[in-house]
Amino acid sequence: MDALHALHGRVSVPRLTGPAPSPEQREQLFKAALRAPDHAWLRPWRFLVLEQPGLEQLGELFVQAALHDEPELSTERQDKLRRQPLRAPMIIVAISCRQSHPKVPASEQDLACGAAVSNMLVAAHALDLGAVWRTGEMAYHPVVRKGLGLADNEQVIAFLYLGQCLGQRKAPPELATTDFFTPWSGPAAG
Template sequence: MDALTLLHERVSVPRLVGPAPTAEQQQAMFRAALRAPDHAYMRPWRFMVIEGDGLDALGEVFGQAALADTPDLSADTLARYQGLPLRAPLMIVAISRHQDHPKVPVIEQDLACGVAVGNMLLAAHAMGLGAVWRTGALAYHPVVRRGLALDENEHILAFLYVGHPAGARKAVPTLDVNEFFSRWPAES
């Protein structure tokens, strides 16, 4: 697949099945992440790779977070929270690491981490894998932060779910470029 086709055809794949990406596929994704633009070469990111029993352990953390918010949570709803990490055979938690720098504000550090996630999505698609970037309230929950032992300067930017597509990929939406891009100053 050439680079432009890859960029033009990538879509999120929310329904994923095993097996998990191979070690070689994971390394290709990780290498792609580390090529993200990074002002001042700060490497303002780190990534947790979770699979196997780790997904169950993360599900327990998600369940604890849900119970912290709603102590009388139904058993079915608790089980749903605990099962969230099991939506794919591999999860990568992308963590932005804010660092003091006179020329690189934290927004640029978050953007660099976000591009690293985007690069992993593209790499997964290039290898025929499926992937979807999720966040939601759990990405910002203090129980999840503690459960993953995040430092004070660290913030979850993505739960990247990766596996094999469970069925056909959805069609690539057709967007009109002119709805999003304009010339400035406006031509008369």
């Protein structure tokens, strides 16, 4: 699949099944991530690759985080949290590693990590894999941060769920570029 076809056809695929990406597919995904734009070549990212039993452990970490906030959390809600990471055979946790730099603010470093995730999403589509970028409250919870081993300068940018498409891939919506791109001729008057 050529690059423009992959970019124009990519959609999120939330319904995933096994198997997880093969070793060859993983290498292609990982290489795509490392080609993301990155001001000053800081490489402000790292990635955790979770499969079983790591997916179950992440689910337990989600439950611990929720119980920390709500000790009387229902069993039903605990079970739902426990199952969330099991919606895919593999999850890549993308972590922004913010570094002190006089010309590259932390926000740019977060964006670079996000671009790495975006590259993996497009690469997954090109490899005929399904993928969806998820975050949610657990991405920012201190119990989850600690359990994943994040340092103070780190932030989860994405839980990238990967696997095989379960069912038909949705068609991408048709968007008019003129709704989003307009010529600019200089500062507005007055």
